[in-house]
Amino acid sequence: MATVQESIPHVIRTADDPRQDGIWTARLSQIQPINSKIRLLRLSLPRDGPRLRHLPGQYIDLYIPNVDVVGGFTITSPPQAAIQTQEDPHIELAIQSSPTNPxxxxxxxxxxxxxxxxxxxxxxxxxxxxPQTLDPKQYSRLERVVLIAGGVGANPIMSMISAMHEAGITNTADGMPRIVRVLYSSRRAKNSQGDGEEVLFERRLRNIAELWNASKDVDYKYTFFETSGDRAEQEEQRENVTTCYRRISHDDLSKAIGPESSRKDTFVYVCGLPTMTDEFVSLLKHSPGIDEKKVLCEKWW
Structure with a gap:
């Protein structure tokens, strides 16, 4: 993730998680400020080195020379970006400012x-x-996928959506689920002049949704929930993109997972702050028609 709970080191908190074999070397080739608290980093990979096969949603254990603490950061780019036939094979990280985290x-x-x-x-x-529970034949095209992100919880969700999108461009039938619902909740911080700053990945998520609006094969809807509190209860909608100036409600979740009769084929991914994640996962797992094993979440606390 972009932040780490400093009282529990990353390597201890994730000790039971699976790791891929191998260690990769990369060059920090690009730094892009998103706002006053978050920057995007590009780690370029050698084209003649071992092939990286990360999966959408995974993180890295980052080893920095002369820094004793191992960093834990989610890969925000899709696996396709790391393919060595690309001009610049790379992974992307979103790093939130945290002076006490080495x-x-x-x-x-x-x-x-x-x-x-x-x-x-x-x-x-x-x-x-x-999902790990499915073999390739089963996930060749999923029926409905719902992705719910709060704050920096957008990091793994961004990788997943980018991977779906990139695969869908090549082959719609195998790349995108039939129905996609993306719900992203975040505050919009203000700079020293009082102007609203850019929200991490909001523009990127909006652009991907707009590209799928005209698709006859994919029903794609993206809703951004801005929780800054300046325009309470207002809503703006343009085609398949909606902006709501409030928090995600239980009714929003119910609509996103679809009719009860079809929920057995729905997969839900949730990643956000502790209270949001715990509340939403509990509600979703107890929703009529949902297979609770298909409600997946990541916790970094």
Whole structure:
């Protein structure tokens, strides 16, 4: 994730998670500020090195020279971006400013100090898309997938949606579920001048949704819930993209998972702050018609 609960080191908190074999070396090739608290980093991979096969939603154990603490950060890019036939095979990380977390503090140093530096990492995690419980024949095209993100919980969800989108461009029948619902809740921070800052991945998620609006094969809807409180209860809708100025409600969840009669074929991914995740997962697992094993979540606390 972009943040780490500092009282429990990443490697201890995730000790039981599976890790892929191998260690990769990458160059910090690009730094892009998103707002005053979050920056995107590109870690470029050598084209002649071992192939990286990460899955959408996984994280990395990041090893930084002269930093004793191992960092834990979710990969926000799709696996397709790391393919070595790409011009610049890479992974992307979203890093939130955290001065007391040594790996994050290093990655928030001035660009001139860290750009083109070398890091190594391992890949791990089991909060992945497609679901682990399905074999390739079963997930060749899922019926309905609902992705719910809150705050920095957008990180694994972004990787999943990007992977679906990239595969769907190549082959709609195998790349995208028949029905996709994306619910993203976040505050919009203000800068020192009082202007609203960009929200991590909101523009990217909106753009992907708009590209699927005209599809005859995929029913794709994206709703962004801005919780800053400036425009309470207002709603703006344009085609398959909606902006609501409030929190995600239980009614929103019920609509997203679809009619009770079809919920057995619905997979739900939830990642957000502790109270939100616990509340939503409990509600969803007890919703009539839902298979609770198909409600998946990631906790980083």
């Amino acid at each position: 790996p994050a503090a290093y990655l928030w140093r001035p660009e001139s100090e860290i750009l083109n530096s070398t890091v190594t990492f391992k890949v791990g995690g089991n909060f992945i898309y497609p």
